[in-house]
Amino acid sequence: MGTLLRLATDSHRVLKLRAPGRLHLGFLDPAGSLGRRFGSLGLVIDGLATEIELSAASSDEVLAADTAAQAEIDRASRYLKLLREHTGLQMPLRVQLTHVLPPHAGFGSGTQLALAIGRAFAHWHGLELSSATLAHWLARGLRSGIGIAGFDQGGLLVDGGPGADGMPAPLLSRIAFPSAWRVVVVQDERHRGLSGTQEKQAIATLAPLPQAASADICHQVLMRVLPGAASGEFAPFAAGINRVQQLLGAHFAPAQGGAYTSPAVGRIVQFIADATGAQDGAAIGQSSWGPTGFAILPSQASAEAVLRALRATRLLEPGLTVSIVAGLNRGAVLSEHACEPH
Numbered sequence: 001m002g003t004l005l006r007l008a009t010d011s012h013r014v015l016k017l018r019a020p021g022r023l024h025l026g027f028l029d030p031a032g033s034l035g036r037r038f039g040s041l042g043l044v045i046d047g048l049a050t051e052i053e054l055s056a057a058s059s060d061e062v063l064a065a066d067t068a069a070q071a072e073i074d075r076a077s078r079y080l081k082l083l084r085e086h087t088g089l090q091m092p093l094r095v096q097l098t099h100v101l102p103p104h105a106g107f108g109s110g111t112q113l114a115l116a117i118g119r120a121f122a123h124w125h126g127l128e129l130s131s132a133t134l135a136h137w138l139a140r141g142l143r144s145g146i147g148i149a150g151f152d153q154g155g156l157l158v159d160g161g162p163g164a165d166g167m168p169a170p171l172l173s174r175i176a177f178p179s180a181w182r183v184v185v186v187q188d189e190r191h192r193g194l195s196g197t198q199e200k201q202a203i204a205t206l207a208p209l210p211q212a213a214s215a216d217i218c219h220q221v222l223m224r225v226l227p228g229a230a231s232g233e234f235a236p237f238a239a240g241i242n243r244v245q246q247l248l249g250a251h252f253a254p255a256q257g258g259a260y261t262s263p264a265v266g267r268i269v270q271f272i273a274d275a276t277g278a279q280d281g282a283a284i285g286q287s288s289w290g291p292t293g294f295a296i297l298p299s300q301a302s303a304e305a306v307l308r309a310l311r312a313t314r315l316l317e318p319g320l321t322v323s324i325v326a327g328l329n330r331g332a333v334l335s336e337h338a339c340e341p342h
Contacts (some may be wrong), residue, residue, distance in 0.1 A: 031208035040090035044148030057094035069097035106287030111147035145169030177327030193289030202255035245285030261290030
């Protein structure tokens, strides 16, 4: 009777999960000059997210609400299959991809989709599984751990790079992002950032980042970026981000055709920085392999002002979109409600 009751109850359950996007603001030491590679700085942002629903079904199915989500069906199906292999649980489920982050654009779409499905699957079955374990099962977080930590708690994050055991990178620092600060996000639908095999090949063919450059990046993060965010001091925060992005943009330029994957995005974020009229008046750069660029500003008013100035130029080409978002100091949100059985 207990099993029958559970099945009847499950047929009325719907889980909804919203996983926020993140910006990858830079690696600390991609060459591993001290033995441990990568290490990442990242920021979880509001306004861009992957959303899924999970419910009972007569047989497994993955559905998509729009064309963008349709392109992620195969990947979502693969994650569901892997979860079954690791847990041995075979109850048929329906996964609805309500909304997905743009893929290969610098928002961590693959990790957020994997963890969204993994967390919903675990909750459905009453399993206590960490996000790090789910990511390991689903082959996510192989270089950066900020997507995993961001899924759990949001904020401004630093990880220490993945360990030799293959588990995702440990979280070293999590600071609440100042609520007044804003991020201008610049997207270019005409370009895609490197991923998968192409990303591995690009990293392998680049000359190692000099240890002095890595030391400079770590110095900027530890003594400018993190203290600036923790104390709400924008100028040192911006100066640190700009220096990190300058060093990494030059390092990755041979693999992505310049400091920015999309030159048009690069022109816009540079315009925003210049429009502030102050040195380090904005923290600008590219998220991961792009093409998404960002400009972090100290207030909503300053973000709106530079956007007004931007719209008076010819820099906003077709295919480019610009939006203002806040940092997000919480992670994914899971909710459950009842509905009529399918």
